[in-house]
Ligand SMILES: Nc1nc2c(ncn2[C@@H]2O[C@H](COP(=O)(O)OP(=O)(O)OP(=O)(O)O)[C@@H](O)[C@H]2O)c(=O)[nH]1
């Protein structure tokens with residue numbers, strides 16, 4: 001817990017670490033899209049809790065610029081030292097990513113463990129990752145974070161179990177550490193490549209079967225997994241064991257999960273749950289998780305889930321959109337799903353649109369509307385036809401039956417009479433059999 005990358009480890013077992021959260025409110029060049037400091041600090045505290053530590057206090061400094069050497073002004077750092085002592089804090093958590101030199105300088109003044117937002121997020125991911133792929137991806141991100149800080153921190157990053165004030169290892173040890181990190185990163189990259197290859201095989205199998213894919217994306221805790229658990233109930237093979245883990249905490253889901261579901265017209269599709277986003281999500285982490293998040297790129301439709309009760313839902317929406325853009329998935333067909341409307345206490349729910357719906361996954365409000373929207377989007381490029389297949393074309397009937405849900409069919413004197421919605425390719429292939437009335 002929070003010690004994987006930490007400088008000193010004063011933690012007494014079983015007792016949660018006590019965090020003093022520190023934020024910088026940059027007062028110059030404010031952008032309307034900037035997250036306001038209160039919301040950002042509230043999120044930082046949630047992250048601390050998610051990492052398994054306790055929050056004992058908060059300090060915000062308003063300042064027009066970042067101090068290169070100590071991030072905050074040195075006077076403020078001195079104040080924080082005294083405050084941290086009085087609170088008996090075991091670590092100071094900064095709301096931004098710090099450089100190695102900044103961490104070292106601040107630690108030298110305060111004499112306590114310094115954690116930045118990136119280490120914190122990486123630590124949560126490290127604790128939560130279950131799959132081999134997830135674990136490798138987090139480790140790669142951790143190594144990438146650590147490498148440029150090895151020298152900047154005077155070796156403290158590579159020190160194991162050393163106390164405050166102990167000098168770091170010599171250059172030779174650092175060189176060894178650096179080589180070790182680079183070697184390990186190379187091994188992980190190779191292993192991840194293999195995982196990606198396996199996934200490509202599965203993916204090409206799926207696209208051969210033309211099962212449409214719907215991906216759930218959005219800010220962490222928006223309710224993606226809860227929606228998946230509701231949607232999979234539509235499938236005849238649904239079992240409780242197929243449900244995924246949901247919890248009121250940040251980053252409950254780290255692994256991509258694919259499950260079968262059925263549209264109202266009974267056609268099968270796959271629904272994908274993905275890792276949630278958070279503002280200032282470390283770039284190394286996005287990079288490391290790109291392979292996992294690539295599932296989103298192969299989706300036919302994205303459900304962008306937003307917690308409608310969150311005071312910074314707009315900022316959360318923009319954050320998700322910018323990560324999607326980063327991934328190259330910003331031009332995908334998308335339905336915006338405002339979730340948790342049961343908590344809004346409204347008499348009349350806002351009007352739904354073609355690409356926007358207000359739901360409560362937990363209370364089952366408007367789930368039917370969501371399913372209809374998904375169906376409309378997935379069936380947009382399909383053609384509902386009435387075919388009459390001569391009896392010697394039974395093989396075509398079998399092909400269609402395998403791939404589509406057949407709305408109606410009947411054996412007649414002239415052949416098999418059926419109604420089905422075909423995609424464009426099959427429509428062109430079989431249009432000669434369209435029944436002429
Ligand atoms: N009141 C209310 N709570 C909801 C609703 N949907 C989900 N929740 C709760 O919100 C919390 C987070 O839900 P999850 O489904 O785990 O959220 P997620 O988007 O998968 O989160 P991550 O996996 O962390 O990215 C859980 O405590 C859910 O029970 C809803 O419609 N109404």
Ligand SMILES: [Mg+2]
Pocket residue numbers: 224225226245246252253273
């Ligand atoms: Mg989840």
